[in-house]
Amino acid sequence: YTIVIPPPNVTGVLHMGHMLNNTIQDVLIRRARMLGFNACWVPGTDHASIATEAKVVALLKEQGIQKKDLSREAFLNHAWEWKNKYGGIILKQLEKLGASCDWDRTKFTMDPDMSEAVLDTFIHLYNKGLIYRGVRMVNWDPQSLTAVSDEEVIYKESNSKLVYVKYKIENSEDFITVATTRPETIMGDTAVCVNPSDERYAHLKGKKVCVPVVNRWVPVIFDEYVDAAFGTGALKVTPAHDINDFNLGQKHQLPSIDALTADGKISEAAGAYVGMDRFVCRKQIIKDLQEQGLVEKIEDIKNKVGHSERTDAVIEPKLSMQWFLKMDEISKPALEAVLGGDVKLIPEKFVNTYKHWMENVHDWCISRQLWWGQRIPAWYDNNGNTVVSKTKEEAFAQLKNKNSELKIEQIKQDEDVLDTWFSSWLWPLTVFDANVVKNGWDNANADLKYYYPTNDLVTAPEILFFWVARMIIAGKEFTKQKPFTNVYLTGIVRDKLGRKMSKSLGNSPDPIDLINQYGADGVRVGMMLCSPAGNDLMFDESYCEQGRNFANKVWNAFRLIKGFESSNTETQPTSSKAAIQWFENKFNEQLEIIDDHYAKYRMSDALMATYKLVWDDFCAWYLEAIKPEFVNGKSMPIDTATLNATIHFLEKLLKLMHPWMPFITEEIWHLLEERKEMDCVIVAQWPTATKAADSKLLAEFEVCK
RNA sequence: GGGAGCUUAGCUCAGCUGGUUCAGAGCACCUGCCUUACAAGCAGGGGGUCACUGGUUCGAACCCAGUAGUUCCCACCA
Numbered sequence: 001y002t003i004v005i006p007p008p009n010v011t012g013v014l015h016m017g018h019m020l021n022n023t024i025q026d027v028l029i030r031r032a033r034m035l036g037f038n039a040c041w042v043p044g045t046d047h048a049s050i051a052t053e054a055k056v057v058a059l060l061k062e063q064g065i066q067k068k069d070l071s072r073e074a075f076l077n078h079a080w081e082w083k084n085k086y087g088g089i090i091l092k093q094l095e096k097l098g099a100s101c102d103w104d105r106t107k108f109t110m111d112p113d114m115s116e117a118v119l120d121t122f123i124h125l126y127n128k129g130l131i132y133r134g135v136r137m138v139n140w141d142p143q144s145l146t147a148v149s150d151e152e153v154i155y156k157e158s159n160s161k162l163v164y165v166k167y168k169i170e171n172s173e174d175f176i177t178v179a180t181t182r183p184e185t186i187m188g189d190t191a192v193c194v195n196p197s198d199e200r201y202a203h204l205k206g207k208k209v210c211v212p213v214v215n216r217w218v219p220v221i222f223d224e225y226v227d228a229a230f231g232t233g234a235l236k237v238t239p240a241h242d243i244n245d246f247n248l249g250q251k252h253q254l255p256s257i258d259a260l261t262a263d264g265k266i267s268e269a270a271g272a273y274v275g276m277d278r279f280v281c282r283k284q285i286i287k288d289l290q291e292q293g294l295v296e297k298i299e300d301i302k303n304k305v306g307h308s309e310r311t312d313a314v315i316e317p318k319l320s321m322q323w324f325l326k327m328d329e330i331s332k333p334a335l336e337a338v339l340g341g342d343v344k345l346i347p348e349k350f351v352n353t354y355k356h357w358m359e360n361v362h363d364w365c366i367s368r369q370l371w372w373g374q375r376i377p378a379w380y381d382n383n384g385n386t387v388v389s390k391t392k393e394e395a396f397a398q399l400k401n402k403n404s405e406l407k408i409e410q411i412k413q414d415e416d417v418l419d420t421w422f423s424s425w426l427w428p429l430t431v432f433d434a435n436v437v438k439n440g441w442d443n444a445n446a447d448l449k450y451y452y453p454t455n456d457l458v459t460a461p462e463i464l465f466f467w468v469a470r471m472i473i474a475g476k477e478f479t480k481q482k483p484f485t486n487v488y489l490t491g492i493v494r495d496k497l498g499r500k501m502s503k504s505l506g507n508s509p510d511p512i513d514l515i516n517q518y519g520a521d522g523v524r525v526g527m528m529l530c531s532p533a534g535n536d537l538m539f540d541e542s543y544c545e546q547g548r549n550f551a552n553k554v555w556n557a558f559r560l561i562k563g564f565e566s567s568n569t570e571t572q573p574t575s576s577k578a579a580i581q582w583f584e585n586k587f588n589e590q591l592e593i594i595d596d597h598y599a600k601y602r603m604s605d606a607l608m609a610t611y612k613l614v615w616d617d618f619c620a621w622y623l624e625a626i627k628p629e630f631v632n633g634k635s636m637p638i639d640t641a642t643l644n645a646t647i648h649f650l651e652k653l654l655k656l657m658h659p660w661m662p663f664i665t666e667e668i669w670h671l672l673e674e675r676k677e678m679d680c681v682i683v684a685q686w687p688t689a690t691k692a693a694d695s696k697l698l699a700e701f702e703v704c705k
Numbered sequence: 706g707g708g709a710g711c712u713u714a715g716c717u718c719a720g721c722u723g724g725u726u727c728a729g730a731g732c733a734c735c736u737g738c739c740u741u742a743c744a745a746g747c748a749g750g751g752g753g754u755c756a757c758u759g760g761u762u763c764g765a766a767c768c769c770a771g772u773a774g775u776u777c778c779c780a781c782c783a
Contacts, residue, residue: 155781162783180783193783227782235783242783303782352709353778360779461777496716498776529731530717535710536776538717546732549745560742605719608731623742630741 001037002454003029004428004484005101006467007109010045011052011086014093016493016501016539017460019511020531023524024490024603025458026099030659031598032455033100034686040451041100042431043091044107047083049373049420050152050310054144056082056372072371079372093512098520098662100682105431109423110374113434118374118423119390120437121474126388130326131366133378133386137246138365140318141308142264142278146369147322148308149419150362153315155304162231163286164296167192167209170217176201176209177296179231181303182241183289184281187214187270188259191237193248196222198233211236212294213285214271221252243317256319264316278316323367323376323416331361333476334469343472346488346601350461357465366419373417382410425470428454428483441479457484460492488601491536498538514544521661522548528607528660550611551664554657557619558668561646564628567637576642579625583649586617588689594656610656618653622646647672652687 003025008018025041033039056079057067067075091106107114125131138147163183166175178192189211194201201220208217225248226235239249239256249256259270266273266281273281289295306315335358337343338351345351367376378388379395383406387398396408429436433448444452453475459468468487475483493501493508501508514523525547531537590613597606626646628636650672658665658681669681 178783182783230783237783244781244783301782306781349710350778356708356779464778492777532718535718540717542732543717545745552745553743556743556746558742563742602719604717608719611731619743620747627742633741635741 001032007046009048043101143313334472570639
């Protein structure tokens with residue numbers, strides 16, 4: 001029974017999402033261990049290129065150092081220094097939560113062997129013809145100066161101005177008015193487009209219009225794409241700065257003028273406002289156009305603007321040279337794996353979402369303009385030749401075949417690194433055998449053959465495509481097998497008002513503070529009490545309070561039992577005998593229910609059933625029934641048979657509680673009796689029903705209550 | 706614009722194949738209790754038109770249709 005951890009960002013700190021996620025994994029792994037499986041939970045961290053690089057850049061900035069003033073090597077030294085200093089924090093925090101990982105197996109996605117596997121993967125897929133390089137419209141983050149994937153763009157509703165700008169028509173005193181929210185890209189216009197069925201503009205066929213500011217003449221083109229009902233029904237076409245305009249440009253063979261620089265300023269090519277920030281320019285250009293009488297009107301409009309998930313900067317669609325992985329063929333086995341039930345998504349409702357995405361999957365832009373990460377193993381000579389290989393020497397040998405004059409100093413490696421997900425999609429494979437890509441499944445090491453495929457993956461639905469789907473793809477590609485059988489998708493942790501917990505809102509409690517306040521067991525129980533599978537959970541600290549109260553109750557029950565004075569001479573009261581018989585049946589009945597909840601991954605139900613068995617049935621009824629009488633201010637001794645039965649029950653209950661509350665159960669386990677060295681509840685055997693519950697007896701007891 | 710889900714007690718949620726576990730649980734609330742395991746507790750108690758409307762059925766929280774509200778995913782609006 002194996003779980004691989006979704007590796008948290010190496011420089012991150014524990015947040016509520018991790019807490020939920022890892023508590024569930026720990027409950028699963030602890031129970032599996034008690035069921036007698038060789039339970040293996042592999043921990044580790046992710047290098048998270050964009051997030052980590054951004055942090056390092058910010059740290060250096062505080063010290064007065066600019067990234068651009070550093071060499072690649074110097075920057076990476078700083079990054080590693082940072083990683084070595086802070087990289088262990090989150091794992092220590094997981095330990096504090098009680099996560100029973102196989103800590104000796106801890107991996108990092110940029111360990112040398114892990115990185116090598118990433119390069120092997122790139123080379124393998126390149127040689128298979130699945131990786132290509134090309135100019136595409138990508139989502140450009142002008143702050144971190146890198147392309148980001150579609151999935152890393154967050155569209156936010158925002159209030160914008162729709163500016164109606166007049167373009168002069170050729171050989172006429174008339175104007176055509178276009179509506180735009182991005183007047184600062186006017187300098188990049190290479191056409192104006194209208195719908196061919198729009199009669200208002202039929203007379204413009206073959207005409208040219210004049211782009212304001214730069215006074216350049218561009219053609220009027222006709223395309224169904226334009227919605228005649230929006231704005232004026234006329235669209236300015238800026239192929240370099242909008243994906244739709246780019247497509248129009250391709251279709252109508254328009255030139256493309258890149259009017260912006262990588263860091264979001266107006267470029268030389270624009271021919272005006274050069275060097276001005278894009279947002280400053282927007283305001284300025286509106287003002288200038290108004291002065292020239294070229295603004296017809298300005299409307300307020302709500303539209304969605306893409307922001308970078310990592311830096312929150314406004315994303316700029318930008319043409320650039322990137323590496324891509326073809327997804328259509330390689331993703332097919334991964335789609336079938338889920339549709340065919342080979343990989344189960346829990347809850348099932350995510351199958352639809354998965355299917356929809358996998359059927360409409362785009363090629364994956366895998367290059368990032370960063371330094372922190374695995375550098376793309378592509379090499380270029382001075383003649384436009386490209387080869388892909390792991391070392392410079394191999395690359396040189398290959399390039400030499402194409403270019404015999406070449407000297408090794410003349411070849412250059414690609415400057416970009418690979419997307420972080422391009423390493424984490426290998427995670428369930430490479431944590432066991434980093435050579436599997438190179439050697440193939442048939443030559444995989446014993447570890448991988450033993451542990452793979454893993455059993456359960458516990459993660460957030462947000463990364464179903466980023467990560468889960470891609471792991472299935474990689475698993476199928478490199479081993480012909482699924483990487484895991486069950487994917488448990490947790491909800492999103494929200495506050496009690498239903499807002500997503502986030503740093504900026506400041507509504508997220510620090511998990512470590514919660515642990516200090518309520519104990520790790522209390523927080524774990526609190527978390528799991530409010531976490532139905534796949535539904536978001538409205539977290540409130542009062543759940544932790546409930547968890548702590550439960551731990552306290554268990555402790556008090558233990559104190560009572562520990563305080564019993566036993567006596568061989570006492571005879572067992574019939575009431576005690578009846579209570580023992582009843583509780584044994586009750587236990588068996590509830591155990592079956594609890595096991596069933598686990599089997600269906602109904603975690604909070606399994607916990608609640610355990611909670612009620614302990615509190616209501618054991619403490620409130622059973623213990624009250626067998627508790628010896630009080631005579632003359634002194635508790636009477638208890639007969640040995642009842643005491644032994646009670647201790648036995650408590651041990652069985654400790655086992656049931658252990659996955660949820662590892663700390664207190666282990667402590668009580670050892671205080672209850674002298675134990676041999678390896679006799680710990682963590683490795684104790686999960687109870688089995690000694691016999692089927694006697695429902696008649698249970699019903700009779702209900703009446704007696 | 707396309708798709709999926711959700712709506713049951715004040716809150717968070719169970720309720721599986723339509724019918725004697727069908728109206729439930731935990732928390733919160735109210736009323737008593739500092740009774741030698743436990744006031745972080747104990748004993749008792751109140752509380753729901755199962756979103757709304759209609760349909761199918763001998764029978765509907767459950768099946769069907771529509772409406773409203775809500776959440777999420779995808780596409781992305783110049």
